[in-house]
Amino acid sequence: MIDPGKAVQQSTEKPDPSVAAASELLFGAVFGVAFGFLLQKGGVGKFNVLIGQLLLQDFTVAKVMLTAIVVGMVGIFALHHFAKVNLHIKPTRVGANIIGGLLFGAGFALMGYCPGTAAVALGQGNWDALFGMAGLVVGSWIFAELSGWTKRTIEKWGDLGKVLLPDLLYLPRVPFVAIFVVLLTAGLFVLDRYFPR
Amino acid sequence: MRRHRKTSCLVGGLALLPLHAAVAAEPGVNALSYAGPAWSPYVVGAGIGVLCWLTFYFSDSPIGASSFYAQVSGFIGKLFAKRHTESLVYFKDNPPCVDWEVVFVVATIAGGAIAALTGGEFANEWLPPMWVARFGDNIALRAVVAFGGGILMAVGARLAGGCTSGHGISGTLQLNVASWISVVCFFIGGIAVAMLLFKL
Numbered sequence: 580m581i582d583p584g585k586a587v588q589q590s591t592e593k594p595d596p597s598v599a600a601a602s603e604l605l606f607g608a609v610f611g612v613a614f615g616f617l618l619q620k621g622g623v624g625k626f627n628v629l630i631g632q633l634l635l636q637d638f639t640v641a642k643v644m645l646t647a648i649v650v651g652m653v654g655i656f657a658l659h660h661f662a663k664v665n666l667h668i669k670p671t672r673v674g675a676n677i678i679g680g681l682l683f684g685a686g687f688a689l690m691g692y693c694p695g696t697a698a699v700a701l702g703q704g705n706w707d708a709l710f711g712m713a714g715l716v717v718g719s720w721i722f723a724e725l726s727g728w729t730k731r732t733i734e735k736w737g738d739l740g741k742v743l744l745p746d747l748l749y750l751p752r753v754p755f756v757a758i759f760v761v762l763l764t765a766g767l768f769v770l771d772r773y774f775p776r
Numbered sequence: 777m778r779r780h781r782k783t784s785c786l787v788g789g790l791a792l793l794p795l796h797a798a799v800a801a802e803p804g805v806n807a808l809s810y811a812g813p814a815w816s817p818y819v820v821g822a823g824i825g826v827l828c829w830l831t832f833y834f835s836d837s838p839i840g841a842s843s844f845y846a847q848v849s850g851f852i853g854k855l856f857a858k859r860h861t862e863s864l865v866y867f868k869d870n871p872p873c874v875d876w877e878v879v880f881v882v883a884t885i886a887g888g889a890i891a892a893l894t895g896g897e898f899a900n901e902w903l904p905p906m907w908v909a910r911f912g913d914n915i916a917l918r919a920v921v922a923f924g925g926g927i928l929m930a931v932g933a934r935l936a937g938g939c940t941s942g943h944g945i946s947g948t949l950q951l952n953v954a955s956w957i958s959v960v961c962f963f964i965g966g967i968a969v970a971m972l973l974f975k976l
Contacts, residue, residue: 607879615887621820622813626904631807633970646821651828651949664832671954679936680958684965689925693940695841702888704900710919714926715845722934726866
């Protein structure tokens with residue numbers, strides 16, 4: 580009989596660079612199912628909910644995102660404070676963030692789903708998500724073809740490195756998080772008050 | 777007399793109905809007239825927030841989706857042009873790999889399917905009703921627009937460093953400056969183009 584523990588250890592002894600460890604992938608599967616389940620229940624796999632947000636008619640997306648940010652922020656900074664988790668900060672490159680962000684938004688409006696919600700849309704039987712997902716794969720390839728050039732140009736414009744909002748404003752992290760959470764929660768109350776959906 | 781007028785109105789109205797339907801579908805497309813979420817957005821948002829704690833703690837990984845598509849493009853590239861793929865700067869920095877996020881996004885499809893099937897919301901349709909109300913039922917038109925949108929979105933996500941999940945949730949909750957700039961730009965670009973598409 581194969582001891583599953585040993586089998587996993589053996590595979591990590593001689594790692595295949597193109598496949599991650601089985602335990603890591605198992606966690607990914609469990610968390611992914613939970614993510615897709617929640618997004619579907621939140622209605623954000625629906626074309627009309629996503630486009631409705633961009634038309635400023637349906638504020639479901641903003642409510643889901645802001646709530647996730649508030650709850651996530653409190654927990655992650657608490658866990659980080661007690662050295663239980665690492666932060667995963669992406670470098671700030673103002674030029675690339677702005678240009679990329681605007682391109683992403685334009686594509687989002689055309690496709691009607693974003694990369695994560697397209698997966699949910701596909702799961703709930705909105706087959707038009709497949710066209711968009713094919714576009715996402717092709718677009719990723721196009722970016723890879725351009726990546727030498729973007730690295731020399733756009734990604735150098737306004738390169739601030741890995742920086743957090745409180746660091747940028749020279750404020751201590753913990754009080755900043757506290758104030759930010761209050762502000763975002765106030766924003767949620769306003770959204771809830773003025774937008775039924 | 778009055779009755780006669782009513783009848784002629786009705787006949788005229790019926791004759792105009794197809795045209796009227798086409799015109800009515802034009803500007804005032806209202807997203808709220810289609811089905812909304814099954815659960816409260818606050819419950820779902822809080823659930824995703826807690827899920828972020830778990831992925832950080834157990835997987836040392838933030839939630840993200842867009843690099844899944846980059847991985848897939850890398851695998852396909854390696855299949856057809858291995859050396860060229862490996863020579864590209866993006867794939868040198870991010871070698872294609874079946875990693876946590878790849879499995880995560882594939883599982884997201886399954887999670888969406890489970891939620892829709894158990895909640896009686898499985899759509900099984902090629903065109904979203906709101907799209908049909910605005911642009912008609914030509915699947916080829918939808919395919920071209922969605923495919924083009926996907927291309928733009930992927931280039932944008934790779935340039936910005938993430939998508940609505942990686943920047944929009946995981947990055948913003950860490951107070952990452954890059955993420956807040958990006959997510960504001962996602963919505964500026966998205967609102968502008970959506971208004972052009974659905975309001976003009």
